[in-house]
Amino acid sequence: MTGWHAPDDLVTRYADGSLAEADAWSLETHLENCGPCAVRVSHAARAGAAGVMLAEVRDAVLNAVREPAPTTARTAAPATTQVPASASAPAVSRGARAVGGRLARIAWAAGPALRGPWSVAVVLVAVGAVALAYGGGSASARPFLLAVAPLVPVAGVALSYGRHADPLHEIVAASPSGGLRLLLMRTSAVLAVSLPLLTAAGLLLPPPGSRLPAAPASATWLLPGLALTLATLVLSGYVGCRTATAVVGGGWLLALAAPVLSATGSGLTARLTQQLSLYFTGASPQGGWAAAAALCALLLAARRSAYDRLETM
Amino acid sequence: MNIPRATGMPAMSGDDLPGTATAMDGGGLRTTAIRVSGLTVRHRRTTALDAVDLDFGPGVHGLLGPNGAGKTSLIRVLATVAKPTAGQVEMLGSDLHGHRERSAVRRELGYLPQDFGYYPGFTVREFVAYVGWLKELSAASAPAAVERAVARVGLADRIDAKVKTLSGGMIRRVGIAQAIVNDPRVLLLDEPTAGLDPEQRVEFRALLRELGSTSTVLVSTHLVEDVAAACTDVTLIEAGQVAYRGTPRSLAALGANGHESDGNATERGYTAALRAHRAARAAGAGR
Numbered sequence: 001m002t003g004w005h006a007p008d009d010l011v012t013r014y015a016d017g018s019l020a021e022a023d024a025w026s027l028e029t030h031l032e033n034c035g036p037c038a039v040r041v042s043h044a045a046r047a048g049a050a051g052v053m054l055a056e057v058r059d060a061v062l063n064a065v066r067e068p069a070p071t072t073a074r075t076a077a078p079a080t081t082q083v084p085a086s087a088s089a090p091a092v093s094r095g096a097r098a099v100g101g102r103l104a105r106i107a108w109a110a111g112p113a114l115r116g117p118w119s120v121a122v123v124l125v126a127v128g129a130v131a132l133a134y135g136g137g138s139a140s141a142r143p144f145l146l147a148v149a150p151l152v153p154v155a156g157v158a159l160s161y162g163r164h165a166d167p168l169h170e171i172v173a174a175s176p177s178g179g180l181r182l183l184l185m186r187t188s189a190v191l192a193v194s195l196p197l198l199t200a201a202g203l204l205l206p207p208p209g210s211r212l213p214a215a216p217a218s219a220t221w222l223l224p225g226l227a228l229t230l231a232t233l234v235l236s237g238y239v240g241c242r243t244a245t246a247v248v249g250g251g252w253l254l255a256l257a258a259p260v261l262s263a264t265g266s267g268l269t270a271r272l273t274q275q276l277s278l279y280f281t282g283a284s285p286q287g288g289w290a291a292a293a294a295l296c297a298l299l300l301a302a303r304r305s306a307y308d309r310l311e312t313m
Numbered sequence: 314m315n316i317p318r319a320t321g322m323p324a325m326s327g328d329d330l331p332g333t334a335t336a337m338d339g340g341g342l343r344t345t346a347i348r349v350s351g352l353t354v355r356h357r358r359t360t361a362l363d364a365v366d367l368d369f370g371p372g373v374h375g376l377l378g379p380n381g382a383g384k385t386s387l388i389r390v391l392a393t394v395a396k397p398t399a400g401q402v403e404m405l406g407s408d409l410h411g412h413r414e415r416s417a418v419r420r421e422l423g424y425l426p427q428d429f430g431y432y433p434g435f436t437v438r439e440f441v442a443y444v445g446w447l448k449e450l451s452a453a454s455a456p457a458a459v460e461r462a463v464a465r466v467g468l469a470d471r472i473d474a475k476v477k478t479l480s481g482g483m484i485r486r487v488g489i490a491q492a493i494v495n496d497p498r499v500l501l502l503d504e505p506t507a508g509l510d511p512e513q514r515v516e517f518r519a520l521l522r523e524l525g526s527t528s529t530v531l532v533s534t535h536l537v538e539d540v541a542a543a544c545t546d547v548t549l550i551e552a553g554q555v556a557y558r559g560t561p562r563s564l565a566a567l568g569a570n571g572h573e574s575d576g577n578a579t580e581r582g583y584t585a586a587l588r589a590h591r592a593a594r595a596a597g598a599g600r
Contacts, residue, residue: 167429174419176448305411309393
């Protein structure tokens with residue numbers, strides 16, 4: 001642009017309509033290409049006499065769009081009609097509330113786990129692994145992360161749903177959203193947080209030294225993590241989320257620790273790495289995890305009405 | 314089971330009587346909103362409800378009884394939260410067996426549990442809106458419904474206050490607001506007046522009467538005066554059985570002869586009905 005900007009008095013006179021027509025046209029031509037001046041004119045127009053009316057029109061349009069039912073529009077009306085003096089302020093805050101409302105809805109759907117200590121634990125595991133690898137120079141960071149990672153979403157399930165985890169559960173259980181649907185939504189939120197974070201932490205780790213057996217790649221825990229999470233959900237339908245998490249999480253730790261501790265020879269880290277490779281690396285273990293995940297998903301679908309009642313959760 | 318029934322039910326319209334509300338309306342046959350038969354609930358060894366038969370139509374129904382009588386067990390079964398050990402439950406014409414039917418009933422249900430928690434950090438508006446979301450209110454109607462529900466319990470000026478900063482009575486009113494946010498056809502309130510001061514209780518009874526004009530409201534309470542002031546009829550539960558059914562007036566009539574030192578007429582009637590039921594049970598057991 002030319003570097004010329006509309007002087008303030010021109011903007012003010014344009015906004016209140018007192019500018020000569022020819023000058024107004026030329027200013028309009030300038031505004032089409034100059035963002036800063038357009039913003040100033042817009043502010044001036046809103047601050048002027050037309051502003052109140054603009055805000056009222058905006059409110060009316062937004063209300064008509066948001067509330068198709070005439071009854072609800074009527075109940076909402078008092079909130080809009082009682083504040084004509086500062087009509088532009090509620091219009092802005094209502095827009096902000098709509099965006100905030102959508103975010104809040106997502107956060108609510110995410111459930112109690114993401115609000116509580118669980119998300120702290122996810123970050124601690126991820127940051128802890130990276131800090132261990134770089135700070136301590138320890139080669140055990142990667143196997144440690146891979147061994148613990150599947151437990152994180154499994155624990156998230158226990159902290160998401162059921163009378164032990166959710167202070168609102170009695171009310172949740174009496175609502176149409178309660179049951180498997182909400183449990184799945186909350187589990188999805190848990191997975192959406194933990195999978196990327198832990199996988200990214202794995203990618204950040206330095207490559208292992210050559211004297212140790214190569215640990216499985218960072219993403220290899222994803223399918224096992226998913227399968228164990230789904231298994232927890234299936235088991236929850238029988239014994240409740242908390243017990244299911246304890247059984248599945250404990251089972252996973254046992255499946256890792258028993259062979260590692262009973263074997264002799266090379267160091268603990270090397271044995272853990274070997275065991276993890278056995279479970280994670282290659283097409284057949286991964287295929288097995290995928291099959292297990294699919295089986296659990298089918299079981300969940302078949303038993304979905306078992307999640308409707310409080311007693312089991 | 315011997316249920317003493319009030320003989321002359323005074324001052325009640327026929328539609329409000331349990332079991333008689335079968336008038337036709339636009340949608341077809343309007344059945345009794347709640348009907349349970351042979352309802353039995355056991356928790357491990359103890360029997361909370363023992364083969365109870367009850368039905369409720371539109372109106373405000375008081376559920377009286379000593380602590381541990383089975384009031385909460387009944388309300389939790391009706392809230393579709395607890396599963397009955399035996400017996401039939403029919404709500405809004407559905408037997409609650411299928412997942413789809415259960416969800417449909419839950420959309421029409423309001424429930425205030427005896428104890429309820431809330432997420433720390435939630436404001437009144439967020440809390441009630443969350444329950445509205447759980448009850449599948451549409452995003453368009455939810456904000457207005459939330460403000461209306463909160464205004465009806467008299468908390469409009471505290472709508473953006475954090476729930477944890479409120480007093481016990483206010484939190485109970487928030488609980489009532491979440492129960493009515495979806496304009497339920499069946500409203501189940503377990504001890505709603507606990508923690509309310511006398512003035513709030515008076516306001517709450519007015520709200521109850523208003524709600525009862527369109528929906529079926531079940532209120533469990535151990536405060537006999539709540540029942541006398543706000544309920545269209547009374548069900549007295551004792552040790553898992555229905556000990557008495559009638560109106561507040563018929564209950565007061567039971568206690569007409571007695572001393573004011575034993576409480577007012579309704580309270581004396583409550584005690585009399587309870588004792589009559591216990592005596593009948595003891596006689597039955599002794600036979």
